[in-house]
Amino acid sequence: MIDNVKSSLSISSQCELLGISRSCYYYQESGESALNLELMRIIDKQFMATPDFGSRQMAKLIRRYGYNVSRKRVSRLMKKMGIAAVYQKPKTSVPHPEHKTYPYLLRDIDINRPNQVWCSDITYIPMRRGFLYLVAIMDWYSRKVLSWRLSNSLDSDFCVAALEEALEKYGTPEIFNTDQGSQFTSYEFTQTLKDAGIKTGGTHL
Known part of the structure; x- marks a missing residue:
């Protein structure tokens, strides 16, 4: 059933x-x-x-x-x-013009322990026709992959799901650093960080 x-x-x-x-x-x-x-x-x-x-x-x-x-x-x-086309030209880090941008918080910070800073990235996996997108949540210090998700579209849902899994398994970091891609500056993603008391930092594309 x-x-x-x-x-x-x-x-x-x-x-x-x-x-x-x-x-x-x-x-x-x-x-x-x-x-x-x-x-x-x-x-x-x-x-x-x-x-x-x-x-x-x-x-x-x-x-x-x-x-x-x-x-x-x-x-x-x-x-x-639940079907969406797997597009031919992957653009994994496209900022949204209406989303808030976040300052770079890692300048002059000594990252010397796990769970101090997390980061994330989206890459694409070429298939026979098109691509799948892979998001990974990582610990900046240890470089350990904490969670990951695959998707055939670049909405924020699979990024939020990966973040929630990492938080459930490993607790909360002090800072979450990402690029300014629209998935990571979306309300759903940033609100999840805010609810967990995590500072959001970004880099400039």
Whole structure:
């Protein structure tokens, strides 16, 4: 049975373990029409072959199968299924123009013990078509990787999840130093640091 509330596994992972498609799960859960179920089946199958397809390309392909569907409809179904295109040009440290920037706090500081300063970084892993993004939370002094997460999109959720895991396992550092990437200056990420009483520091890109 799939648990969409309490389980730490994503719906996609639970479906994979149970051997059912995501489209089947969403049909049972939300009563999608038979047509939408068929569209979701096509999307699910095609995404495995071409993970770089966004809603525009996916809608164009589905029309070739004889379905008169709009991009908006395909986009809604992809979003509901938790599918996002793995983009071809990774940009892992893009500042958000409306986010607060943070001062560099490590100048003239002697970093001489674990849990004094943590840092994080996002890198990309090239796949056959596209990329996956890897975020790592590290201890500056020991260089130990405290936690990590993979994602096929650059939203802040997977960064927050990695941060929360590190805090749960290793306690709190005095300072968290990052670049000014939008994931790390987002409200969700900085509020998690603030709630834990951690000073936020940044570098200038």
